[in-house]
Structures are given as C-alpha cells and as structure tokens.
Amino acid sequence: MKEPLVRFSVAIGGELLRKFDQYRETHRYPNRSEAVRGLMRGALIEDVIADDASEAMGVVTLIYDHHVGRIARRLTDLQHDHLDRVVTTTHVHLDAHRCLEVILLRGPAREIRDLANDLIGTKGVETGRLVLAPALPVPGRGGEEAAAERDEHHHDHLHEHADGHRHHHDKP
Numbered sequence: 001m002k003e004p005l006v007r008f009s010v011a012i013g014g015e016l017l018r019k020f021d022q023y024r025e026t027h028r029y030p031n032r033s034e035a036v037r038g039l040m041r042g043a044l045i046e047d048v049i050a051d052d053a054s055e056a057m058g059v060v061t062l063i064y065d066h067h068v069g070r071i072a073r074r075l076t077d078l079q080h081d082h083l084d085r086v087v088t089t090t091h092v093h094l095d096a097h098r099c100l101e102v103i104l105l106r107g108p109a110r111e112i113r114d115l116a117n118d119l120i121g122t123k124g125v126e127t128g129r130l131v132l133a134p135a136l137p138v139p140g141r142g143g144e145e146a147a148a149e150r151d152e153h154h155h156d157h158l159h160e161h162a163d164g165h166r167h168h169h170d171k172p
Contacts, residue, residue: 010036048134055135057087060103060116060128068098068124075101075122080117082115098126104133 006145012020029035046053064071079086087104087110103119105112105158120128 008126022159026040045134047083048136049132051119052108054109056107056109056112057133057135058105058112058116059131059133060101062095062101062104062125062128063101064101064122064125065097066099071122071124072099075119078115079103085111106155109161112126 021034024032026037027035029038051055062075064075066072079089082105085105085107087106089104090102092100092102105115112132113130116128116130119125120130133171
C-alpha cells in the first residue's frame with residue numbers, strides 16, 4: 001500500500017534556486033518535487049553505503065593494457081581469491097592493446113571497497129572506478145512499496161552463452 005504524500009515548504013531563492021533549476025533540467029526531472037526526492041534518495045543511499053557493514057553491490061570498471069606483464073592473470077587471481085564477493089565479470093577488447101573489464105561485486109561495503117581498490121590499484125590498470133549501491137532497500141524506497149514492485153515485475157530475460165547461442169528465460 002502506497003503511503004500518502006506529505007507537503008512541506010522550502011524557502012530558497014537567488015543563485016541557489018537558479019542552480020537547482022539548472023540541475024533539475026539537466027537531470028530531466030519533470031518538476032522541483034521530483035528533483036528534491038531524487039536528491040533525498042541519493043543522500044540516504046550515500047548514508048547506507050558509508051556504513052562499512054551495510055550490504056552493498058559494487059560495479060568496478062577497469063581499463064588496462066593487456067600487454068603489461070601478467071595483468072590479466074593478476075586481476076583473475078584477485079577475483080578468484082574473493083569468489084564469495086564476485087558475482088560476474090565481463091571482458092571487452094577495446095583495441096589491439098586495451099581491454100575493458102566490468103566486475104559486479106556483492107557483500108559488506110567495506111569489503112567491496114577494499115577489493116575494488118585492490119583491482120583498481122593493480123599495476124597496468126590505466127583507469128578504474130567503483131560505483132556502490134545498497135543491496136537492500138533504503139528508506140523511502142523499501143518495505144512494502146519495493147516488495148510490491150518486485151512482485152509485479154515480470155519480463156523475459158535474454159541469456160547469451162559464451163558460445164554465442166541465446167535463449168530466453170521467463171522470470172516472474
């Protein structure tokens with residue numbers, strides 16, 4: 001059951017209001033209320049993932065030169081050392097030398113940050129970035145509302161295997 005909306009006032013003006021309206025337009029929020037809700041959710045998410053013990057999902061992106069001595073082996077060994085945290089990985093060849101690797105991690109936020117830092121800091125990694133998100137519902141998007149949305153979420157999932165064949169899974 002959806003909770004009723006509560007109206008409250010915020011008084012701002014001048015440069016702060018102009019910058020906020022620019023932000024709202026840039027991020028394509030339809031109105032100020034949606035923009036405020038988005039910022040509030042973002043702040044709540046930051047609080048959750050700042051807690052080292054909170055359950056988190058992390059996406060690590062790495063770009064590296066695969067010709068640098070044994071880098072692929074070192075990255076693979078790090079992932080094998082943390083099989084309980086590595087959900088999946090995708091490897092893409094960007095050009096004759098560089099590769100993009102995307103690694104999805106799950107676990108306590110501190111452990112995800114530490115593993116991501118180890119991966120990003122591996123000799124030969126040109127650039128790396130971690131994006132963290134809570135693995136559990138956050139206030140304002142949790143509880144019954146999120147459960148109801150999950151229960152109503154039905155669609156086909158296309159699954160592609162390494163050998164190139166594809167098939168659909170109907171996941172309720």
